[in-house]
Amino acid sequence: MKNFIVTQKFYTVINSFLNAFRKQESSFLKNFYGLFYPGSQLAPVPAVTVEGFWNEDTRQNSELDDHILWGVPKKRRSVEVRRSRRIGSFTGFCKLYPIKKLLTCLVCGHPYEVGLLCPNCYSKVMKVTQSIKDAMKNAEGRDPILNEYEVAFEDEKLKSEDGFYKGKRILEVPEKRPSWFAKKLTQSTNASLSGETAVSRPNPLHIKK
């Protein structure tokens, strides 16, 4: 059975190819050679003129015959088919699938994927980093940097005459210090270095109550 199909296909290919030569009015050869026919624009300048099979008598003077016609869709594709081709279907090949490996963030409570950062915390952190980066860009200019930075937010006041604090260069950021970004790791709350406000007692052992 298998051989039969192969031979059948083989014969059909050969027949279609031969029919192109058998019938002089077949569209295949005309369309293909129409480009390079000695009257068209793309025709190469031959050293020897062609005489015999392809004369101007055989060639029809219609516009369609001068170009190749490629395959085009014959019927309109319905909306269901179009969407299933784009997105896939749950029954067949699924291009978009629901994420099942999710955990809840212990800081903010939003869900996040395993191995990745929490999107809520990530957006919060990147907002602050961008503001610090902008402050860096304004402070630097074109001079080379020779010292490390000490970030000072809007509500903090660092006493300094040269613009340095303990050998570090002060970066003034026009924002308030977020509560989750503590100055020291042992301090659980926000506290300014000026000593005006009261400082809450740190909880170094993180003891659960």
Place this chain on the structure above:
Amino acid sequence: MYIHKNTVAELRKLVPDIRIPIQKNKRMLKNPQGALGRIWKISKDVSDLFKEERVELGKERADEVRGYAEKREAIKYGDTHEPTMEIAKFYLQDRTLIHKLFNVFVPRFKDYNQCYTNVYLAPTLYTFEKYPRKLPLRAILELKGHPFPPMKPERIPTNNWIHNILLEEARREYNQKKAAAEKAENEEASSLRAEDEENEVD
């Protein structure tokens, strides 16, 4: 046997510091110029990283850049060594960053026993252009000791921490002792009361 300090090489100079799996084959970072264009791309990212100290890149590119950012020649040889200066000039496209390297980063990382960079994977992004799909993963590369807020929270306390276990045990012991003492007092009091009652009867 006495061994002088200078005769033995320091262990941290022989053992690689990065405790992450490194790929056997390097990624070519698709570009028309081949291997030279790859290094040119990496040098851009390295100079960005040294300037801003925290950069967001593609996941694989960040992993590739990480190895080049951790070069230790500046700490080893200093700024008087010619080949190190050549490397620094090649990888740091902005000339002002060479000053930053020798004045800021070298004293910062001089006594580090760990690697100098961190990599975190950013959360996934989705687009709805053309068709809804998941974009490739992106990573955040940063140098340690930066002035920014930490990307991940500190370790969150649990009951399995050793000092929490010990404190809980101590608290339990204290309560048990207290209960035992109270019990003993009550028994004594009850026994005394019983004796008194017997005496009254007699």
